[in-house]
Amino acid sequence: MLQTRHVVAAAELGTLGGEPDAHGRAVALLADALRCDAGQLVAETATGPQSLATRGYPSTLAWHATHTFRATPWWSLVSGAALPPSISELPEAGFQQSAFFEQHLEPAGFRDGLSVALRRDGQLVGMAHFSAVDERTFDRSAREFLGAIGDSLARLVDRRHPRHQACPGCCPPDASTAAWSTDGGWMPYPGRTAPPVLADPDDEAVVLRAARTLDGDTTFLLRHGRDLHRLRLHRVPSAAVDGGAVLVTSHQVDAPAGLTERELQVLTALATGASSQAIADDLVVSVRTVHTHVERLLAKLACANRTEAALLARRDGLLLPVADHRRLADVGRVLARPGGTPPNR
DSSP states (O other), rough: OHHHHHHHEEEEEEOOOOOOOOOHHHHHHHHHHHOOOOEEEEETTTTTEEEEEEEEEOOHHHOOOOOOGGSHHHHHHHHHSSOOOTTTTTTTOGGGGSSSSSIIIGTTOOOEEEEEEETTTTTTEEEEEEEESSTTSSSSHHHHHHTTTTHHHHEEEEESSSSGGGGEEEEEEEEEEEEEETEEEEEEEEEOOOGGGSHHHHHHHHHHHHHHHHEEEEEEEEEEETTTEEEEEEEEOOSSTTOEEEEEOOOOOOOOGGGHHHHHHHHHHHHHTOOHHHHHHHHSSSSSHHHHHHHHHHHHHTTTSSHHHHHHHHHHOOOOOOOOOOTBBBHHHHHOOSSSSOOOO
């Protein structure tokens, strides 16, 4: 029988959508509702499984739960079960004698586990794992709870929608790459060609300003000639370089979710918290035209409102910055951490 805390958690889970921390909040919410010690959400992507959020798992265990769990005999039970199986509820399955349990879960101190395969329209879109130090944590009510919220979790992790096709974690291995440091400028990256955007002074100016102020990592889009490129910047600590170096990776992409150039410009402005009037002034168009673009991009991104679209743009790097202090899309403004919620007007 479902407990009151399960019902409350299920209701709160249904409110999570385009927030940047939605996956982390979901894991924390469910781990608390299940009264367990660790949890993880994994999504199926075009390049393989990707961990979206984890809590309480050592990094090595989280990696194996993402990438090797499906190669275990336990996966066939998880993927085919009408009710998510737990270690304590199904001792006859022998998971505690499995190599995965002995090599990864037991050394980390976990004695019980609960996993669910997440599907939409009959297609696997991800999985969720939860573990507990105490035996018999995941009883039938816990299994029923996780089974009841499976559809909500599947919607949350589903990366098949066009808006997720170029997610920040999906940069192809053959992408062009270079490194930048404050004391050495641009440096070649072994075995990779330099990003073509660096050959254009305007594009390079955007990348350099982003690199100089980068805290951790960021992802955004640049128009280079007729092509659209996705750039990912990641600061790499280095004892040899004061402040470390910034790794810049670039690859050509199609417009995410079929967004036009103008729609990307409007979306970028929305992500700065700009009003319709400010966007109209910036792009030299009418407010009515801005509203039309907003309606179209909301439909393409499957977002309910401007706030959700703005959060999604920041989370998935659907931003088209420029190096121009006079513009709403100035890279310093676009990549700054938002100080508040974008206005919904």
